[in-house]
Amino acid sequence: MFSRRTLLGGAAAGAATLGLAACGGGGGSADADAEITTLKIMAPLLSDTAPDPEGQLQTAIEEFIGMPLEITWVPNSSYSDRVTVTMASDNIPHVMVHTGKSAELAQTAEAGGYWDLTDILPEYPNLTPENEDVAHGASINGRTYGIFRLRDAMRASVILRKDWLDNLGLAEPETTDDLREIARAFTDDDPAGDGSATTGLIIPAWSGYGNNGPYDLWETWHGTANVWKEEGGSLSPAFLAPEFIEANRTMREMVEAGQVNADFATMDSGTWNEPFFNGQGGIIADVSSRGLQLMGLFKDADPEGYGDKVTMVGNLKNPDGTLWALPTPGYSGYLTIPKAAVPGDAQLATVLTALDKLSSEEGQRLLNNGIEGVNYEVDGDQAVAIESEEASLIQSDVSAFAQIGTQSNGYLGLPAKPEGEAEAALDQKRLDYHEADLEHAVFNPGSAYMSQSYLQNGAILDQIVVDARLKFLAGQLDEAGLEAELERWTSSGGQQVVDEMNELYQQG
Amino acid sequence: MVMTNSPAAASPVPLQTGQEPAPGASSTRRKRSLLKRLRRSPMLYLMLLPGVVYFAVFKYAPMYGITIAFQDYLPFLGMQGSPWVGLDHFERLFSGPDFGRLLSNTLILAFLNVVIAFPAPIIVALMLNELRKQMLKKFIQTAIYIPHFLSWAIVSGLTYLLFALDIGPITVLFNELFGGRVNFLADPDWFRPLIMAQTLWKGTGWGTIIYLAALAGVDKQLYEAAMIDGAGRFQQLRHVTIPAIIPTVIIMLILNIGNFLDTGFEQIYMLTNSLNRDVADVFDTYVYFMGITNGAYSYSTAIGLFKSIVGLILILGANWLAKKFTESSLF
């Protein structure tokens, strides 16, 4: 057995070397007066290869901002681990990309680890947010600790098998009732015309609540608020409102009638496209880029006749004609500036000036499109890819460098020109829907606020909602059971979240 | 028969040398060796030195990190700057509404691992050892260790493919044979069998390697001696082969028990859904969910510490039992 002596011996051995290791913690400070001559950035890498530091694109960007770059690319799948150890060491970059509003970001920011940019950003025209709603949602309890990375605020769509609609003589849906009728017809009326077994809506196993999933879309279209419901100046969870139950009641009817794939609780989300492509189901509610992906699959199989297989519409109206559209948060993470690496005001100005340049029109095109005339040509207001070995190298670097672009002042890069006519038409259609839907967007009134108890238990609490909803749809819970489970959310800590959110909301 | 002066070859029962001389060994021999011990020690310690330095620098020096479990650790503040919270994280774990369910799910899976997944490679290794055709043996060995190299993401993808409702090849076969319409992936009753099937599929072949190495170390003369004594295949298996790997089996069992509460996060997480979550949630997946949250680094360190302490108690208990009833033990 372990004797006390043994354990003490071990502890002593550990303590002896503690001095060696512990001195690294706490974020060693850089000299506040030293000039920043090389901009150090840490960023997640989403593509499969990291850009070459000597590459053409990085060189062009360095020339443009007038400063060499030193970028640490970190594979995205474990980015947060690397952020953690980096913040614990004294080797911190000048600009740290964060992929989301994490608890660690909020706590480090509030403890003074990152510059509070609330009053500083307005001095930089290209870092001043264009969209105030998104900027407010991206703030942490009203303060700006980073420059958010702009994303499309509207991406929701309903993707349908166009050939099936044509076979059955059905029009594209406008309301949720239309969609139910289409789902019924796709299930019962042999849309493929060959007697094969088909279903309407395809839904994969979906984790999380309030993350723009198919269920969230359906609920929003039925009038459910976006995560938090604002009424009379106070917030309450959207799923405790009757619209939530109502939306899921109709969804359950569709499930029971076989108009949703039977394995909706377990289907691997990585294979979401397959039943649609294989003609087992005809409707997907998801981001519109999936529609283009699906068209690509059909094109891969049939380069000639792919054009009439896929169509898309935007958010659906509820049966009485009201449109509630579900937006995304409109941003994806931030660029933050750690004080440990950038202690002085002059240094901060150097860093922000560089970032401001990168967010100008020319900067945005470098980061999002590449080098004009080398890897793309301008055609109207679209970018056309150039085919060459040199171009494909730059193109691969572009997909990495796009991660350090912010565009919070509005997107000034060029959208890529779709390959074929059918793609171009579908692309234009989705963009039109997005623009129209954005005017009916239901924003999340609580998005800026971070409740302490939600930070602690939020993931577990959300799980209660996700599981209850799914068990209700699968017929394992009746309506009373669903309400009881949702009540459990309140009693297992949810009430505290509601109270804290309201407190923050009144202050904000 | 090859003659040797090794006493091991004289009997079909090989030397099961425990590290200590048998209890009856004469004490005079021990005393005499004391001098020898001191004289020859320098060389042994020299050999030991690099390893000891390694453990001091890479294992014990970082050990102070365990204190994070008693803090609300924030990397930016460092270990000196982060606030102390005492046993808060442990209280949160033990008093949480899910603790009982997590504990029972974890224990059931851990138990299944010990009684099903642990013996499987031993049995397969013994079966392989009985193969006489070397080519066949090599082929099978190579085939069965392939799954070890596939990540859990791939294994889980294959599981979804094969067990999909209504269309998965295995589901179709199963429904044909037994009738009905089984939903492997959603039915809570099928969750544990699926996990076990995955574990066996992925790990059994790889697990045989260590036992094959143990079997390879058996003195061939023991088999020859046994055959001369008229022992058949089963008797050789019983009296030569199995005793030869028992020490390895016991050590492996003790070491495995130390990781008793490690149920494998990725594997379980990927097979969990809303309909089977009640039986699927274990400490490892719980840590992940809490991992998205405040003080996550501290909280997961605390849960890790809890698991390690349980492992330490179990391992010392198992070692004590092994020492008492067999000749093999850790120390």
Add this chain to the structure above:
Amino acid sequence: MSIKHDTRGDKLFDGVNIALLLGFAALTILPFVYVVAASFATESEIASRPFFLWPNTPTLETYRYIFSTDTFIRSLLVTIGVTGVGTLVQITLTMLMAYPLSDPNLVGRGLIMRLVLFAMLFSGGMIPLFLVVKELGLLDSYWALILPLAINPFNLIVIRTFFQQLPHELREAAEIDGANEFTTFWRIMLPLSKPVIATFSLFYAVAIWNDFMSPLLYISDSSKWTLQMFVRQVTISSDPSTTLGNLDPNYVPPKEGLKFAVIVIATLPIMLVYPFLQKHFAKGVMIGSVKG
């Protein structure tokens, strides 16, 4: 003697044994054949056929893509180098430490064994280890991928058990001949430990080969990245229900065929090591002959 009787029973035993093992081998090999087949298939074939062992329209496109980037070749070479050197260092250090610990007469053996066991169960975590590696100046060095994992306590304990099982008469005989401990270890114990060396070299090699966390944390220079960084980038697909998949329209998920191809080329080289080591797993060694 009952040799004839045994033979009939043997035949039945062998038959059943072979059938069971072949069945298991088929179960393990078929899914891998699917992975290989899918790596040569088109995207639409992967989407439309649930399980296949041969692609209808084989294509080399994914492999062409992989070999078109110099990243892959470079990271493959780095990984082979680190795995080779690392395995040698790790198995040497482990054997050197395991041998003295198998000596029942070593003073302090119990204490060291307890400390090893403790280190197996408890760890300080990712951050303190990172700080140690940093203080030692190993960041961005290949040694950071080798040294922190140099001795796996589990392997150490098992190897020690193997040493203990060797007849200690061998040692005593050697020492009577006047050999010192290291000579005994080198001349007598190591030759007898070939299966052990083969086994644990394989374990170490596979562990380094598959290690993802060490390069992620310790290597910033992307030209020093190992193969697993590349593999993870391609195979960890984005689940659309996670924030990334949903919020980052810039992210184009890698093609399915590419995922399968990457698995094949990242797995095959290390899998090929095994058949070379396999001869050391032959049944039984001749202890007498080594002694001779």
